[in-house]
Amino acid sequence: MDGSILANLIWLLSLLAHVAIIVLALIFIPRDRKPTAAMAWLLLIILFPFFGILFFLLIGNFKLPKKRQDEQARIDTLIKGRSAKFGSVVADESTWPRWFQRIAQQNEDLTALPAMAGNGATLYGDYQVSIDTMAADIDRAENWVHVEFFIVGWDDTTREFFSAMERAVARGVSVRLLADHISSAKLPRAKETFAELDRIGVKWAWMLPVMPFKGKYQRPDLRNHRKIVVVDGVVAFMGSQNLISRDYDSEKNIKRGLKWQELVTRVTGPVVASINAVFLSDWLIETDENLVDTEHVGASEVPVVSGSDALVCQVVPSGPGYQTENNLRLFLSLIYGATEKVILTSPYFVPDEAMVYAITTACQRGLEVQLFVSEIGDQGLVYHAQRSYYDALLEAGVKIFLYPAPFILHSKHFSIDDNIAVIGSSNMDIRSFSLNMEVMLLVLGESFVAGMREVEQGYRDAGRQLTLEEWKREPLKATFLDGIARLTSAVN
8 A cells, every 4th residue: 555545544544533532522521520620621632632531531430330339328328227316316406507407407418427416526736646645545445446547657656556556456445447548558668557457456458449450440549538536436536637657758758848737626425426437338338347236336325515515516428439529518508608707728729610609709798718728739730720729819808828838738627607617638629529538527616616716826827828919929930830730620
């Protein structure tokens, strides 16, 4: 065959393949996907058709396999049955603000977990103290301990926590641990960490394992980002902190001098049963072992906290196992319900359009709106995508406070007015809304919010406010990178 004819034939076939890829992308990608995400995928595929379609086939499915979704739905039904039995014992909705009642009902409809009164909660902002406090509670365990972290590492910071688990096992206490597979297995000393768990007798399992040759596979960047510790069903911990050194045992972080700043809450009262239900759900899904009859304490069996500082609390899990973005709906509802102030803290702040509208609308309604973020970033694309929103937020009247280097403000919480707060594992970014399995704690109570106000004031004292005038002086090169990163952030 003549060389020119062959070249033309190859060119024609490539063109037809390119057109076919684009047509198929237009048919399938917009289905059940937000317009921004669909446009980002289509742009990638139009510009780089063959790479784009391969990338889409690898990570384009933002839901867990149907088997796992069905199992989550079955577990939610079981939880709902138990909640119906115990929830009314501890909750008096008539004392709650009406709009809070509506949000609590929304959360329960989405997650099967009710809001419950009679709880207590303490905040811990010191990295080592929070881990040591968890270890101290594990040392008091009599029956069982449940540990679930996105990242687990055995090092000088966590050594006492591991020792507490070892002492608990030696006393005959059942200790179980869940760790995210991709994030924990890639650590420098991962083999030593999990060998130590084996040595001390902890029963552990991977969350969302990517092991295709063992029949365990889903989109590889779907992660279980939750951080939970439950002891005997009477005390629990939730927050942003992982079980690892403050620099994540990373040579890159150590070289830059980076240190993570966290916020954790220690919880007592009936809501501990809900926190434990999240762990039991994850354990069942990952191991097929049902612990409800052996390692669960019902809400009605947990001592109630009384007095003026008693809190109403509700656990809100979210993630690709659910049909809706539970955490995003919670955040939006709270911001739209606020009447005085909205104070947000998120290390990775890459909101979708709905969140941007909610925040800027709060400013236009005359509310005081503040946002705490890190001055520097540990993830380049996310850091630049986050910066791309500063201009619109500052223009709307949001006060942005930058937590100083070399610290990464990794805390994930926000407060509404003077009596409502949320704390947990979820960032305010598209990944946490759609791709990560997260868990948040909704709290109604002035005493808890007063404690959070002290934490927020600590952020202000340590950092500085970013003004619109300062931001307008940012060089074009930096803001160009911000815009590009913003486009890539929509690919999910």
